[in-house]
Amino acid sequence: MKRLIAAFAALCLALPAGLAWTTRMAGAQEFPTRGITMIVVFAPGGATDVLARIVADHMSRTLHQRVVVENVTGAGGTIGGARGAQAAPDGYTLTVGSLGSHAAAPSIYRNIAYDPRELQPIGLIAGTPMFFVVRNGHPAQTMAEFLAMAREHPGRISNANAGIGSTNHLACALFSHLTGARMNDIPYRGEGPAMNDVVAQQVDSACLLAPAAVPQIAAGTLRALLVAATERNPNAAAIPSAPEAGVPDYIFQGWNAVFAPRGTPPEVVARLDAALRAALADPAIQRRIGELGSLPAQPAQQGPEALRGLLRTEVPRWATVIRAAGIEQQ
Structure with a gap:
C-alpha cells in the first residue's frame, strides 16, 4: 500500500510538468490557428x-x-x-x-x-542592389554630366527618398559624401511615392532599390545612370556599374x-x-x-x-x- 501511495504521489508531482510539455507541443503543432x-x-x-x-x-x-x-x-x-x-x-x-x-x-x-x-x-x-535614377527629360545623359550639374548648381537638383533614415536616404547620403554632389533632398513616406514623383517628372532624381527601379527602367518610365555595384545587374544589363560610371567607391546593397x-x-x-x-x-x-x-x-x-x-x-x-x-x- 505504501508503495502504491508513493507511486501515486510521484505521478501527481510529475503531472503539471507533463501537462506543460504537452501544452507547449500542442501549441507548436497548432500554430497558427488564425491569420x-x-x-x-x-x-x-x-x-x-x-x-x-x-x-x-x-x-x-x-x-x-x-x-x-x-x-x-x-x-x-x-x-x-x-x-x-x-x-x-x-x-x-x-x-x-x-x-x-x-x-x-x-x-x-x-x-x-x-x-x-x-x-x-x-x-x-x-x-x-541600388540604382541611381533620373526623370525622363532630365538633361544629364551620363553620371559624369549629372555630377557636373550638381556641383555647378548645389541644391538645385531635387532628389526623392523614402524618408529620413530609409535605405534610399542612406544610399543618396553616401553618394553625396563620395561625389561632393549636393542635392535638394525631399523625404517621402516610402519608396513607392518617391518613385512615382520621379516617374511623373515632378522630381529630378532618386536612389531606388532594384524591385522599384528595374520595372520602371524596363518600361522606359525613368532612366538609370548607374547601379551601385561592382558589376552590371543581369536584369538591367544596359545600366553601367558604379566603376563604369566613374564612381568606383559607390557600392551599396x-x-x-x-x-x-x-x-x-x-x-x-x-x-x-x-x-x-x-x-x-x-x-x-x-x-x-x-x-x-x-x-x-x-x-x-x-x-x-x-x-x-x-x-x-x-x-x-x-x-x-x-x-x-x-x-x-x-
Missing part, C-alpha cells in the same frame, strides 16, 4: 513592400492561414518598426524591415522605440528581412522560419525576386541566427557611415 499580420514599414510599391508580398503569399499556403500585409509608414520605417516590436510575442504579428529601419535607424533617431538587435529575427528575404517581437516562443519561431525558407526555396519565388533585380537569400544567409549575425555587423557599420556622411540625428 498573421505582416507589418511592412514603408508604403506600397517600394522594394520592402514588393518583396514582403511575394513571400507572404507563399507563407500563407505553407502555414494554411492568411498572411496579410499591413503598411505602417512614417519616420523612415520606425513607426511600423515600433508597432511590430511592441506587438504580442505570439507569432501573429511580424515585421518586414530594411537596412534603414532595422540597422541604421538607432543612429539616426534619438527616441527610437526599439532596438533591432533585441528583436526576434526570423530571416533574411533578399539583398537589394540594401536588404529586407522578417522580424518578430522579442520573446516569441522558439517553437513558433521555428515554424515561421520553416515557412520563409520554403518560400525562398521555391524556384518560382526565386525567379520573381531575381526578375526584380534582387538577390534571394541563399541557404547560408537564411534563418534567425544568420540574420542576428547580420545585425551585429550592420548596426555599428552604419553608425560609422552616418557619422562620416554628416547625417544629423532626428
Whole structure:
C-alpha cells in the first residue's frame, strides 16, 4: 500500500510538468490557428513592400492561414518598426524591415522605440542592389554630366527618398559624401511615392532599390545612370556599374528581412522560419525576386541566427557611415 501511495504521489508531482510539455507541443503543432499580420514599414510599391508580398503569399499556403500585409509608414520605417516590436510575442504579428529601419535607424533617431538587435529575427528575404535614377527629360545623359550639374548648381537638383533614415536616404547620403554632389533632398513616406514623383517628372532624381527601379527602367518610365555595384545587374544589363560610371567607391546593397517581437516562443519561431525558407526555396519565388533585380537569400544567409549575425555587423557599420556622411540625428 505504501508503495502504491508513493507511486501515486510521484505521478501527481510529475503531472503539471507533463501537462506543460504537452501544452507547449500542442501549441507548436497548432500554430497558427488564425491569420498573421505582416507589418511592412514603408508604403506600397517600394522594394520592402514588393518583396514582403511575394513571400507572404507563399507563407500563407505553407502555414494554411492568411498572411496579410499591413503598411505602417512614417519616420523612415520606425513607426511600423515600433508597432511590430511592441506587438504580442505570439507569432501573429511580424515585421518586414530594411537596412534603414532595422540597422541604421538607432543612429539616426534619438527616441527610437526599439532596438533591432533585441528583436526576434526570423530571416533574411533578399539583398537589394541600388540604382541611381533620373526623370525622363532630365538633361544629364551620363553620371559624369549629372555630377557636373550638381556641383555647378548645389541644391538645385531635387532628389526623392523614402524618408529620413530609409535605405534610399542612406544610399543618396553616401553618394553625396563620395561625389561632393549636393542635392535638394525631399523625404517621402516610402519608396513607392518617391518613385512615382520621379516617374511623373515632378522630381529630378532618386536612389531606388532594384524591385522599384528595374520595372520602371524596363518600361522606359525613368532612366538609370548607374547601379551601385561592382558589376552590371543581369536584369538591367544596359545600366553601367558604379566603376563604369566613374564612381568606383559607390557600392551599396540594401536588404529586407522578417522580424518578430522579442520573446516569441522558439517553437513558433521555428515554424515561421520553416515557412520563409520554403518560400525562398521555391524556384518560382526565386525567379520573381531575381526578375526584380534582387538577390534571394541563399541557404547560408537564411534563418534567425544568420540574420542576428547580420545585425551585429550592420548596426555599428552604419553608425560609422552616418557619422562620416554628416547625417544629423532626428
